[in-house]
Amino acid sequence: MKVALVLDGIxxxxIERVAIQYAKMFIDLGYxxxxxxxxxxxxxxxxxxxxACKFYYKKVSDYLLPDRYMLLVKRWRWGKYVYPVVYLGTLLAMYAYRLTMxxxxxxxxGIAFSGHFRDLSFVAYNFILSEKKMCWLHGSLMSYLILSSTFGDLYRKIKNLCTLSTDNEIAAMDANRFLNGLNINKIYNPISYQKKELDIQVVNDNKNTxxxxxxxxxxxxxxxxxxxxxxxxxxLVENYGIQENLVLIGEGSTLEECKKLVKKLSLEERVFFTGVRYDVQNYYATAKLFIHSSKLEGLPTVLLEAMKYGLPIVATNSxxxxxxxxxxxxxxxxCEVGDASGMAKSIYDMLSDEEKMRMYREKGTERLRDFEYENIKKQLEKIIGHLQ
Structure with missing residues (x-):
């Protein structure tokens, strides 16, 4: 039995970290x-x-993804006239490209795991030949359909959907009756209780720095x-007088803006940027509190990882x-999305109440059981047994 796990970059x-867990899970199930x-x-x-995983590299241009051009209709008045021609032309170009493979x-x-136009199209349009097809929605069905209705067309071709939340699912199906008949299953991202080995030198450096x-x-x-x-x-620094610093891990399009903001607010000695780190366990292990500020979120693995390392959490209602x-x-x-003062108060209240921090450490460990690897594996096996 063979599975193809298709990702829009690693x-x-x-999403990539969750894919690692599912790759292990499929291997455990004998695939x-x-x-x-x-x-x-x-x-x-x-x-x-x-x-045991084998890797294949297939570069598929955004311009060869016909369904993404529905954005023309959303963005410009003339888009509805151009879209049918662009869609058909792109579809033919995509099939022609497929013939060159x-x-x-x-x-x-065949599994479109990232849930983006690229991997969904790769599976839906048979760039690989799959007896059954699946895709992961790293959020709710409604959230994807709001982004673009053409996600629904791809879902119809794939048929089997795994979602992380059933939030507004009934409303989404009522508003998109052409999706009736989809096989939709809710399944959480798995988390392993096993912690990665710490690098004592990095841990000590973090504490000192x-x-x-x-x-x-x-x-x-x-x-x-x-x-x-x-x-x-x-x-927190000006009005609450906290002594703790802030460490931000990651890279991306707004990094330079954030660095400029830190300088503008005179926080250079209190806010630190590390860039991308692949040894995040060394940072979870030495942090005091975990912060999450997203505006919109699927099922953020970082919250589960923070719980695993015993960190209390303050997060926006994304x-x-x-x-x-x-x-x-x-x-x-x-706390509310985009509410800096509300977030500051929640962080201060947490830091100043050791009993609350202890309670959330214990509750986090309790919550992790719902995401435990073996439980999710049993659910996945059941889902596979009922694929359309």
Missing amino acids: GAGG EVDIYNLKPKANGLEKEFPE KKRKKYDI YGEYLLMIGRFDQDKDQKTVIYAMKD KPGVPEILKNSEYGEI
Whole structure:
């Protein structure tokens, strides 16, 4: 039995880390696993996959993805007239490109795991030959359909969907009746209780360099909204007098803007940027509190990793993922998206209440059981048994 796991790049993001766990899981279930990387230059986490996985590299241009051109209709008035012609032309170009590929491999299951137009199209349009097809939605069905209705066309071709949240799913199906008949299953991202080995030298360096610190991990872009955390840090320093520093791990399009903001707010000695780190365990292990500031989120693996290392959490109410995990502040403090002052108050209240921090450490460990690897493996096996 063979599985193809198709990814729109294997950089340092949360989706890729979840894919590593599922690759292990399919191998445990007796499958041979091939990994298709559609952005060959984004390969930072490849070495984390099981050695039994084979890697294939297929570069597919954005311009060859017909469904993405629905954005023309959304953005410009004339788009609705141009779209049919562009769609048909791109579709023919994509099929022509497919003909230039070497013999397509055959699989029992082909999985579009990133949930982006590129990997969804790769599976839906048979760049690999799969007896059954699946795709992962790293969020709710509604959130993807709001981004673009053409996601629905790709889902119809794939038929079997795994979602992380059922938030507004009934409303989404009612508004898109052409999707009736999809096989939709909710399944959480798996998390292993096993912690990676710490590098004592890095741990000690972190303590010496940053002292006690708050931690956020994530790519730098508008959706992750690190600026709100930085403004909250300014509030915490000036109005609450905290001694803890802030460490931000990641890279991305808004990194330079955030560095300029830190300088503008005179926080250079309190906020630290590390760039991408593949040894995040050394930072979880030495942090005091974990911060998450996204505007929109699927099911953020970083929250689960923070819980694993015993970190209390303050996070924005980024739907559907954060409320799905933290459950109305039962397992971590939730504040409003984009509200720096509210985040600052939540962080201060947490730092100044040791009993609350102890409670959230214990509750985090309790919550992790719902994401435990063996439980998710049983659910996955059941889902596979009922694929259309």
